[in-house]
Amino acid sequence: MTGAPRTVGFVGLGAMGLPMAQALLAGGFTVHGWDLRADSREALAASGGLPAESAAAAATGADALVLMVVNAAQAETVLFDEGALAALPPQGIVVLMATCPPAAVVAIAERVQASGRGFVDAPVSGGVAGARAAKLTIMAAGSDDSVAAVRPLFAALGDRIFHVGPTPGQGATVKTANQLLCGVHIAVAAEAFALAEKIGVDRGLLLEVMSGSSAASWMLRDRGPRMLQEAPEVTSAIDIFVKDLGIVLQAGRDARAALPLTAAAHQLFLASSGRGDGTADDSQVIRSYRVLNGT
Numbered sequence: 001m002t003g004a005p006r007t008v009g010f011v012g013l014g015a016m017g018l019p020m021a022q023a024l025l026a027g028g029f030t031v032h033g034w035d036l037r038a039d040s041r042e043a044l045a046a047s048g049g050l051p052a053e054s055a056a057a058a059a060t061g062a063d064a065l066v067l068m069v070v071n072a073a074q075a076e077t078v079l080f081d082e083g084a085l086a087a088l089p090p091q092g093i094v095v096l097m098a099t100c101p102p103a104a105v106v107a108i109a110e111r112v113q114a115s116g117r118g119f120v121d122a123p124v125s126g127g128v129a130g131a132r133a134a135k136l137t138i139m140a141a142g143s144d145d146s147v148a149a150v151r152p153l154f155a156a157l158g159d160r161i162f163h164v165g166p167t168p169g170q171g172a173t174v175k176t177a178n179q180l181l182c183g184v185h186i187a188v189a190a191e192a193f194a195l196a197e198k199i200g201v202d203r204g205l206l207l208e209v210m211s212g213s214s215a216a217s218w219m220l221r222d223r224g225p226r227m228l229q230e231a232p233e234v235t236s237a238i239d240i241f242v243k244d245l246g247i248v249l250q251a252g253r254d255a256r257a258a259l260p261l262t263a264a265a266h267q268l269f270l271a272s273s274g275r276g277d278g279t280a281d282d283s284q285v286i287r288s289y290r291v292l293n294g295t
Contacts, residue, residue, distance in 0.1 A: 009062035013040035017068035027156030056083035072104035093118035109168035123175035141171035185219035187265035194289030226283035239278040
């Protein structure tokens, strides 16, 4: 991606995708964006982007096609069923930034590369706050040439950019390990608060103690205060971790790796979702403990 204009097709203008597309606009890129939701396309237009009429239209003439969709199935639909890959110029690069199972990423990459186009597996971490601040962590896997070509794009989106390996799927593997730790950290923090609630210890005091002790973690400091609220602002939903920890468990099965803590955390998020809290902030997995403990 050299010279001007630098044109990006962007598919998936959701809670993270829209601020990412806006960050690209702020970085001087021309962005053609597509999302099924009209309000998301309108928000892109209000930021100076160019709403497309379809995924294929977003890919037409683009140097890179960024996919920030929900899952691998959506990525496949966009690329192969809705014609985005065929519409992407022959020298274009597909950049898959959604969290997907490593095996699924490998399969998608093989089909994209068979068409002669480039492919970079580049999941992100940092959530909505990181997307809005353009301070995402990006875990890119792909050939040196492909990653180098889209590095200016990454620089507009994040402040921690890692080339984790030459093979698509390696980025997804790093993100899988990241989500394992994130999900388990949230669940175990909720468990600590649940114990305090059961015994009658002040939760705010407990948070203050733990945040400055050896038990502290980024997740505790970020999610802990929200666990003390009844209905905190949603920055990452329960259902995101139902999906992501499901991906972790799938990767574990593929690798024949035992992941008992992940399985337990997944069940807690799944229970929260099953009770109707799937769209609540992920800190509210603590509600599953309250049900278990009768508090």
